[in-house]
Amino acid sequence: MEELKVDKHIQYILSIEKEKDSFMALTMEHLRMNGAYWGLATLDILQNIATVDQNEVISWIMSCWDEESGGFAGNVGHDPHLLYTLSAVQILALLNRLDILDVEMVSKYVSGLQNVDGSFAGDMWGEIDTRFSYCAICCLSILRSLDKIDVAKAVDYIVSCKNLDGGFGCTPGGESHAGQIFCCVGALSITGSLHHIDKDLLGWWLCERQCSDGGLCGRPEKLSDVCYSWWVLSSLIMIDRVHWIDKGKLTKFILNCQDCENGGISDRPDNAVDVYHTYFGVAGLSLMEYPGLKTIDPAYALPVDVVNRFFFPE
Amino acid sequence: MHGRPRKPQRAVDAAAATANASKLQDLQSQLIHNHHLRLDFDRYTNEAISVCSKLLEINPEINTAWNYRKFAFQHNLHETTNSEHIKSLVDDELRVVEMALRENPKSYGAWYHRKWIFSQGLADVDFDREFLLLDQLLQADSRNFHGWNYRWFVSKLKDVPDPEELEVSKEMVMTNFSNYSVWHNRSVLLSRLLNNKAEGFFEREGILTKEYGFVHDALAAGSKVQSGWFYHLCLLHQTITPNEISLISSWPPHESALVLSAIRDTGYYFTNTRKLPIVLYFNQTVKGVNSSSVIVNSMLFKNEELVWKPLPPTKSEKAACWVTYLQFPDMKSWEAKVYVIEVKIDHSEAIISSCSGSRSIHPLNFRFTLSLNYDNLEFAESVDELLDWTDVESLGVESNDLVSFDQSKLSEDLVSGFSKWQMQTISGEINLIETLSKENCKFDKLTLARLLIAHNAMLSHKTPVTERQIHFREVLELFDDLVKLDPKHSKYYEDEKSLVLMNQVTFDKKSFSNHCSSSRNYISSKLHLHGCMQLRNLSLTRIGYVERLLWVQVLDLSYNKLRSIEGIEALQLLTCLNLRNNQICSFTALQPLKLLSYLKVLDISFNDIGAHPVDTARYLFSSPSTRSVELDKEFLEDYCRSKVDITNNWEAICLFRDLQLHQLDVKNNAVADKNFRDLLTKALPTLMWLDGERLR
Numbered sequence A: 001m002e003e004l005k006v007d008k009h010i011q012y013i014l015s016i017e018k019e020k021d022s023f024m025a026l027t028m029e030h031l032r033m034n035g036a037y038w039g040l041a042t043l044d045i046l047q048n049i050a051t052v053d054q055n056e057v058i059s060w061i062m063s064c065w066d067e068e069s070g071g072f073a074g075n076v077g078h079d080p081h082l083l084y085t086l087s088a089v090q091i092l093a094l095l096n097r098l099d100i101l102d103v104e105m106v107s108k109y110v111s112g113l114q115n116v117d118g119s120f121a122g123d124m125w126g127e128i129d130t131r132f133s134y135c136a137i138c139c140l141s142i143l144r145s146l147d148k149i150d151v152a153k154a155v156d157y158i159v160s161c162k163n164l165d166g167g168f169g170c171t172p173g174g175e176s177h178a179g180q181i182f183c184c185v186g187a188l189s190i191t192g193s194l195h196h197i198d199k200d201l202l203g204w205w206l207c208e209r210q211c212s213d214g215g216l217c218g219r220p221e222k223l224s225d226v227c228y229s230w231w232v233l234s235s236l237i238m239i240d241r242v243h244w245i246d247k248g249k250l251t252k253f254i255l256n257c258q259d260c261e262n263g264g265i266s267d268r269p270d271n272a273v274d275v276y277h278t279y280f281g282v283a284g285l286s287l288m289e290y291p292g293l294k295t296i297d298p299a300y301a302l303p304v305d306v307v308n309r310f311f312f313p314e
Numbered sequence B: 001m002h003g004r005p006r007k008p009q010r011a012v013d014a015a016a017a018t019a020n021a022s023k024l025q026d027l028q029s030q031l032i033h034n035h036h037l038r039l040d041f042d043r044y045t046n047e048a049i050s051v052c053s054k055l056l057e058i059n060p061e062i063n064t065a066w067n068y069r070k071f072a073f074q075h076n077l078h079e080t081t082n083s084e085h086i087k088s089l090v091d092d093e094l095r096v097v098e099m100a101l102r103e104n105p106k107s108y109g110a111w112y113h114r115k116w117i118f119s120q121g122l123a124d125v126d127f128d129r130e131f132l133l134l135d136q137l138l139q140a141d142s143r144n145f146h147g148w149n150y151r152w153f154v155s156k157l158k159d160v161p162d163p164e165e166l167e168v169s170k171e172m173v174m175t176n177f178s179n180y181s182v183w184h185n186r187s188v189l190l191s192r193l194l195n196n197k198a199e200g201f202f203e204r205e206g207i208l209t210k211e212y213g214f215v216h217d218a219l220a221a222g223s224k225v226q227s228g229w230f231y232h233l234c235l236l237h238q239t240i241t242p243n244e245i246s247l248i249s250s251w252p253p254h255e256s257a258l259v260l261s262a263i264r265d266t267g268y269y270f271t272n273t274r275k276l277p278i279v280l281y282f283n284q285t286v287k288g289v290n291s292s293s294v295i296v297n298s299m300l301f302k303n304e305e306l307v308w309k310p311l312p313p314t315k316s317e318k319a320a321c322w323v324t325y326l327q328f329p330d331m332k333s334w335e336a337k338v339y340v341i342e343v344k345i346d347h348s349e350a351i352i353s354s355c356s357g358s359r360s361i362h363p364l365n366f367r368f369t370l371s372l373n374y375d376n377l378e379f380a381e382s383v384d385e386l387l388d389w390t391d392v393e394s395l396g397v398e399s400n401d402l403v404s405f406d407q408s409k410l411s412e413d414l415v416s417g418f419s420k421w422q423m424q425t426i427s428g429e430i431n432l433i434e435t436l437s438k439e440n441c442k443f444d445k446l447t448l449a450r451l452l453i454a455h456n457a458m459l460s461h462k463t464p465v466t467e468r469q470i471h472f473r474e475v476l477e478l479f480d481d482l483v484k485l486d487p488k489h490s491k492y493y494e495d496e497k498s499l500v501l502m503n504q505v506t507f508d509k510k511s512f513s514n515h516c517s518s519s520r521n522y523i524s525s526k527l528h529l530h531g532c533m534q535l536r537n538l539s540l541t542r543i544g545y546v547e548r549l550l551w552v553q554v555l556d557l558s559y560n561k562l563r564s565i566e567g568i569e570a571l572q573l574l575t576c577l578n579l580r581n582n583q584i585c586s587f588t589a590l591q592p593l594k595l596l597s598y599l600k601v602l603d604i605s606f607n608d609i610g611a612h613p614v615d616t617a618r619y620l621f622s623s624p625s626t627r628s629v630e631l632d633k634e635f636l637e638d639y640c641r642s643k644v645d646i647t648n649n650w651e652a653i654c655l656f657r658d659l660q661l662h663q664l665d666v667k668n669n670a671v672a673d674k675n676f677r678d679l680l681t682k683a684l685p686t687l688m689w690l691d692g693e694r695l696r
């Protein structure tokens, strides 16, 4: 079987940073904060985070902070949003530099986006989605500030997005989707509310995402894709049903999507690689206990040693 | 990025790409520049707005560009009161969204911008245009969930009645049976109509029967169609939902006579906890169990002082199993008589089903008696002998245990049954799937297995045991077939099978008695316990049907393949538990044991604890990682002084510090080294035997 090309992937991650002018790099510019998180988290799982200049990263992150609102933008000059605020907080947690944050202001930004029904808007314009519930809950838990929001209502809203197939959608009535399921299961895990889930029902729906090629897909009758290795696997782990899929076959599928020459992982075999799929591929392998990788926490999407710091501060 | 080939670009393409890139870069920096201009007047010029439009046409993902548009829209709106002008402003935005959706039909920002514009309520919505747009988009990609979500939005805005949308979903399913999105939409509409008892949807059973007919057409069209099977499962769940809440078992059992004793002679081993549980097990998850919905009448206790707790405890206080503890303050003040205790659940409507919201409950009374063995009132010394599990053998059945078996199940006429419609529907489906069934279709087999399990649950107790055993065998065979047919999901089938095995073993008295052993022979001079159950070497991967085992005090589950013991918390009397030689992977997986206050003897040797870096039970139970247990500072400092590595051992510490074990076996787990033994002796001051060696 093909092995994980650790060195190639490290090189690949470090190289994207330099390539800023290609069309693909430019279409990603607005979510550079997410990209930075995917890249740095990959490096950490590969036990290589020391290869980046941490001070440079941190000063760039802080230049994306909007002092007025307290949120982070996807890049310098862009508007703040929960999606990027979570990534920024995750990166600082990864680098063990949460101390430079104005926790008060950041948690004020996040808690200010909660609506009376418990749902969360992504930013001041009010788009509602359970993805944002996850971002808010994960972010505040890392900052030890969950008391700033109405957790019970946040949980109620997520539960109102539960479907008869056991999965979750963006908003009440929305179709179940593995990415959305991750967000909801993750938020329920962090708040100790997994009892709202029918683990067998959801577990079966999730394990049926494994296609004949060994890869996982995001919804019934869809093609497999490396990124779902993360969304599906992490959800299955949180509800203790990950043994219901064939890990050997999935490992093979992910390894087959590597670009063995230039590093990086793509969505499907022989497609173009990107940092997003590289991260989810490597994180998926970590969830399957692939040798040599740091173990990642399925709810916080950060290495377990990083997450343990939130619970057991030295 | 999805679906782009990896191979390097041709030179012509590369040149075009460079040109595109510089155009994009130019537009992006112009937008950010404009967005940050100081004066509104400069910021929202027609030229600046058109830069934004061009940018979104190429890359609709840029959130800030949509935000800029919203600001600009608000700014321009402020400048005018002319309704024609307003309408043209709205139209401009709708057009930009349509262009953006042409580039990326899954752009969150574009879809939301459209919703945002409409929710301003500035101009009449041209619904024909919106539904036409939806038709085009869903024709291009019938699974685009953004489109479906937008459909919910528009039909709500237009106030389209649900039955109309239900008709649309029917037409769409007919054109493509494997469109899961439409099936999903249908399930949402239908359950909403049924729950609201909408006009034409009063008659739940008739409607569901029609839905079965509908899904049969889809299934007949091709068994490769996953979506139809998922919908079928959804119907099955709605069919077997119990009509009313009812109690299915309790401890103490109805009409039982308990003799409490402090000594090891007869009766229940009444530990120095001085408390006795009352356990209620309902047919479904309920909330609202408290001292006003469940009345305990006796001369010994004040009902209103009893606190009912869900098992397992959850933040939303919902569970199928509930417990309260009768506390005995001072044994000496007891009179030498038999106390009658009556438990009453009536029509108070205070107990609510958490799945259906139904308040209809089958009223029920049960009673038992308590008396105290007066011969010896001093509490016995803790049992300090080593319990040897190898003594455990099936040595014939003592009558006592079988009494427990019969009593813990409430008599059938006390328990509400299933309706005729439910039984007929399930039998009908079984026949139909059997005739429909093709060789080697896993969905056929799985659905059939699920139907048979549902059918089995509906069979009356009067059904001959042989008939039921035939059912069990059939289901087990189906799962064996499935393991062969679909090996990548073999562990799912094994877990399902495990529940069937538990059902089979605990269902009738005969097979049950093969697994009960006599306490008198069993641990003869050691612990004097009734209720010994031996479920050794059955290939169990998880446990179930715990409501039939509420009376069990000694449970031998060794030599199985258990990964989880979830549900065991219902066995409130459990004192000795043998989990030797199973597949438990972490201490967190054992967290349910913390809810067993009688537990004294535990064997978890020969498991996989510590062998796996990924802990799959990490978020299931109350623990520091779910923020439901905070390790107090003093406690942490105490451990730090003793040089125990808390960060890497918190799972073990959180488990053991809440147990009062006398005897523990942990050997042959990856975790069990010398340091770990030190940790155990610290966390478990009550421990006397560790891995067969005397500690204190």
Ligand SMILES: [Zn+2]
Pocket: A225, A226, A227, A228, A267, A277, B001, B002
């Ligand atoms: Zn993908």
